[in-house]
Amino acid sequence: xxxxxxxxxxxxxxxxxxxxxxxxxxxxxxxxxxxxxxxxxxxxxxxxxxxxxxxxxxxxxxxxxxxxxxxxxxxxxxxxxxxxxxxxxxxxxxxxxxxxxxxxxxxxxxxxxxxxxxxxxxxxxxxxxxxxxxxxxxxxxxxxxxxxxxxxxxxxxxxxxxxxxxxxxxxxxxxxxxxxxxxxxxxxxxxxxxxxxxxxxxxxxxxxxxxxxxxxxxxxxxxxxxxxxxxxxxxxxxxxxxxxxxxxxxxxxxxxxxxxxxxxxxxxxxxxxxxxxxxxxxxxxxxxxxxxxxxxxxxxxxxxxxxxxxxxxxxxxxxxxxxxxxxxxxxxx
Amino acid sequence: xxxxxxxxxxxxxxxxxxxxxxxxxxxxxxxxxxxxxxxxxxxxxxxxxxxxxxxxxxxxxxxxxxxxxxxxxxxxxxxxxxxxxxxxxxxxxxxxxxxxxxxxxxxxxxxxxxxxxxxxxxxxxxxxxxxxxxxxxxxxxxxxxxxxxxxxxxxxxxxxxxxxxxxxxxxxxxxxxxxxxxxxxxxxxxxxxxxxxxxxxxxxxxxxxxxxxxxxxxxxxxxxxxxxxxxxxxxxxxxxxxxxxxxxxxxxxxxxxxxxxxxxxxxxxxxxxxxxxxxxxxxxxxxxxxxxxxxxxxxxxxxxxxxxxxxxxxxxxxxxxxxxxxxxx
Amino acid sequence: xxxxxxxxxxxxxxxxxxxxxxxxxxxxxxxxxxxxxxxxxxxxxxxxxxxxxxxxxxxxxxxxxxxxxxxxxxxxxxxxxxxxxxxxxxxxxxxxxxxxxxxxxxxxxxxxxxxxxxxxxxxxxxxxxxxxxxxxxxxxxxxxxxxxxxxxxxxxxxxxxxxxxxxxxxxxxxxxxxxxxxxxxxxxxxxxxxxxxxxxxxxxxxxxxxxxxxxxxxxxxxxxxxxxxxxxxxxxxxxxxxxxxxxxxxxxxxxxxxxxxxxxxxxxxxxxxxxxxxxxxxxxx
Numbered sequence: 001x002x003x004x005x006x007x008x009x010x011x012x013x014x015x016x017x018x019x020x021x022x023x024x025x026x027x028x029x030x031x032x033x034x035x036x037x038x039x040x041x042x043x044x045x046x047x048x049x050x051x052x053x054x055x056x057x058x059x060x061x062x063x064x065x066x067x068x069x070x071x072x073x074x075x076x077x078x079x080x081x082x083x084x085x086x087x088x089x090x091x092x093x094x095x096x097x098x099x100x101x102x103x104x105x106x107x108x109x110x111x112x113x114x115x116x117x118x119x120x121x122x123x124x125x126x127x128x129x130x131x132x133x134x135x136x137x138x139x140x141x142x143x144x145x146x147x148x149x150x151x152x153x154x155x156x157x158x159x160x161x162x163x164x165x166x167x168x169x170x171x172x173x174x175x176x177x178x179x180x181x182x183x184x185x186x187x188x189x190x191x192x193x194x195x196x197x198x199x200x201x202x203x204x205x206x207x208x209x210x211x212x213x214x215x216x217x218x219x220x221x222x223x224x225x226x227x228x229x230x231x232x233x234x235x236x237x238x239x240x241x242x243x244x245x246x247x248x249x250x251x252x253x254x255x256x257x258x259x260x261x262x263x264x265x266x267x268x269x270x271x272x273x274x275x276x277x278x279x280x281x282x283x284x285x286x287x288x289x290x291x292x293x294x295x296x297x298x299x300x301x302x303x304x305x306x307x308x309x310x311x312x313x314x315x316x317x318x319x320x321x322x323x324x325x326x327x328x329x330x331x332x333x
Numbered sequence: 334x335x336x337x338x339x340x341x342x343x344x345x346x347x348x349x350x351x352x353x354x355x356x357x358x359x360x361x362x363x364x365x366x367x368x369x370x371x372x373x374x375x376x377x378x379x380x381x382x383x384x385x386x387x388x389x390x391x392x393x394x395x396x397x398x399x400x401x402x403x404x405x406x407x408x409x410x411x412x413x414x415x416x417x418x419x420x421x422x423x424x425x426x427x428x429x430x431x432x433x434x435x436x437x438x439x440x441x442x443x444x445x446x447x448x449x450x451x452x453x454x455x456x457x458x459x460x461x462x463x464x465x466x467x468x469x470x471x472x473x474x475x476x477x478x479x480x481x482x483x484x485x486x487x488x489x490x491x492x493x494x495x496x497x498x499x500x501x502x503x504x505x506x507x508x509x510x511x512x513x514x515x516x517x518x519x520x521x522x523x524x525x526x527x528x529x530x531x532x533x534x535x536x537x538x539x540x541x542x543x544x545x546x547x548x549x550x551x552x553x554x555x556x557x558x559x560x561x562x563x564x565x566x567x568x569x570x571x572x573x574x575x576x577x578x579x580x581x582x583x584x585x586x587x588x589x590x591x592x593x594x595x596x597x598x599x600x601x602x603x604x605x606x607x608x609x610x611x612x613x614x615x616x617x618x619x620x621x622x623x624x625x626x627x628x629x630x631x632x633x634x635x636x637x638x639x640x641x642x643x644x645x646x647x648x649x650x651x652x653x654x655x656x657x658x659x660x661x662x
Numbered sequence: 663x664x665x666x667x668x669x670x671x672x673x674x675x676x677x678x679x680x681x682x683x684x685x686x687x688x689x690x691x692x693x694x695x696x697x698x699x700x701x702x703x704x705x706x707x708x709x710x711x712x713x714x715x716x717x718x719x720x721x722x723x724x725x726x727x728x729x730x731x732x733x734x735x736x737x738x739x740x741x742x743x744x745x746x747x748x749x750x751x752x753x754x755x756x757x758x759x760x761x762x763x764x765x766x767x768x769x770x771x772x773x774x775x776x777x778x779x780x781x782x783x784x785x786x787x788x789x790x791x792x793x794x795x796x797x798x799x800x801x802x803x804x805x806x807x808x809x810x811x812x813x814x815x816x817x818x819x820x821x822x823x824x825x826x827x828x829x830x831x832x833x834x835x836x837x838x839x840x841x842x843x844x845x846x847x848x849x850x851x852x853x854x855x856x857x858x859x860x861x862x863x864x865x866x867x868x869x870x871x872x873x874x875x876x877x878x879x880x881x882x883x884x885x886x887x888x889x890x891x892x893x894x895x896x897x898x899x900x901x902x903x904x905x906x907x908x909x910x911x912x913x914x915x916x917x918x919x920x921x922x923x924x925x926x927x928x929x930x931x932x933x934x935x936x937x938x939x940x941x942x943x944x945x946x947x
Contacts, residue, residue, distance in 0.1 A: 051525035052496075066837060093843035106834040110856045110943050116835075120842035156943045161613055172838065191381040192552055193629075196596050197609035218525065225598035225607060250600055264530040265600050266555035270579045272601070273558035278530050284480065285495050286525070 003078030005039030045230030047223035103165035349406030380567035450487030497528025569625035681936020687929030698737035749808025750873030762823025783817035
């Protein structure tokens, strides 16, 4: 029986030590990712939105096996990735790639573009001769819009602009034709005029390769653009609080945090902007991630707080309406 | 007498050119910039990396770091002070007392080993000889204005505050000496969306309450719908367009402004209408001849590749540096 | 390494003034070691009429305690000196790097074991260890001597390499290599090591300097048997046989080897200023 999801996280928890242990105590541990479950289907695009520090990057990296979770499982085609045989794991590894956020640290500074892009193909001996490797690299560089490819092959990263470096990063991920790609805030550090170009490239590659994407961002506008036909998940302090079809979620957010986020997003329309008021939160500043409030982590700021309920136990992610999952007692968690 | 009557423009910038002179080459970070900043107004300077906006802001305080040099132009403050000719004590008094700047990455400019209170008081007592109690009172008032709990904030170390809180504390500190102008360089870039909105609201309030002129530098056009009433768009060290906020968004008259609008993914609006600006940001060591935007411009004609279009008044209170502004829509 | 890389490395070297001087000095020593003995034959027969002859046109550095030309002795000594210290330097760096890289990247049990080894090696004081080893393993073989010299010098390098690796392994491009599925050993030597080449290069030169002084000390003390004219040996003889520092007319016999030892060290250190530049890709383009 084929698994429904290509890649699925179940009850994923990742805890880190925060601060030092002090003289007598143990080091405080905090959950960067707290009991998160989320699945991505074949060829699906899922945007994961959240503010910095919410754990989305940790979640993503754990989902593709770069971080070992403290508890919970990650399933690739229904099988636990940490229990796979060597060959199965090798296949998974090749099919789960990452594109990093910072184009200035994601490329090896002492290697040329050719070497960077072809490293995967070369290591796994996916092509028989150096010439074929070279051809493939040229092809992929062309695919990511670095033309003429010959010119870029021999460049060092420091000779390229941020946007170009990001394309090299994409080329490196894509050359293995992976079935799943984690794109971690990939346009956050790119100039405004180039963001859409990179996103369009990724969408095009998705068409051609049929890969699934977990697209991490803090910017709802970017999330919407990329995952327009797909789903969006919202994270807050380590928990997934809402999941749904992108357009529906944006037009009709259910979770109070999602509502607050969307009400605060700047819109490039001065008339519309004047009408929009940010939702009044009980506290403007987020809590210390190492010391979140008990129960629902949004409870100390939530305007819909139900005392005795929200501040006692963490609400579970339940289906509030068709295709929409929410972790909130307002919707029957 | 209202602010405007006192002196209509708090800053008159005239043909400013700032160059960074390196060993074998030089970069003109700001070229031929002329801009009026109205007294008590709020202006947003929008530009991507390399646009020159930070250098422009630093020039307003004559703080351009070496190897930068102000090659030509005038900056007149409050109708009578020539900023570029101020020296020594006069310059020191001018900076921070008349004009204060919150730098990019200000979150990291707090001394991590001192409590906020200790650092803040240091600033005041360095510049003014007022007694400690009065200084503290002032700090309390300002912190409340930026919605921070004065007691808690002053006692805290920088790492105990969130990004948004530190930024607001920075803004409060910048206002300690009652400056006439507050310049903020990318004040919300590293912050979450809610802190950002909050800070923009606070800036609007500060402007109303204190009558301070605000200059906001950003790469994010969308935040100019808050706080600012005028927007200047910069590219490759030059000003491309200046207009009222509404005009820039609804009726941009410069291809670059239009391009920015179309290239910004937004939560609302038609996704299909988004288009990237072709090409890449200019190589500041090799700025294109003529209009620096011409290689990426869909409206470019021959003259654009030859001569740089001057910044002209195309209607009341609107300036654009484009030969084809009439066709832009 | 393509021809292009070699050419651009040389170009970078030439542009760095200090490194240029350093490399010229080193080149001089290498030529001295390679070709010197052919050009200046060493006549081992004592010439009693030239004992402690002061510097002159015929004998630019004077003569030693049995009338042999000091300059020729220096030239012949260069070969031994350079061989020994280079080997010492290479062994130190290779051993130290491998241990440091593997311990730092692999972590866990491997790290624990290697660290213990390093700690043990570090607690033993360097020079005394070397002296004892040399005394026990009386050898004339330059390779063995090189090995002895690096007895625990490698440990300090292993320690510092390890901490360098700890910070590098968190970087994004390393993570990307992991995502591609590249094996740990390969990542260590193909991704991490290239970043640390300047560090390794400079440490190599310092290891050579260290070996230089250690070997001179060994020969000076007389712990190692000598048959050839090592500069340390010359110092040994100068001090013990001739009491040269006390006897003014034999002073040149002491000064000559000392000058060359210092000159070699200066050459190495000046050259090290260029090491970072050579490995910097920005300067090559």
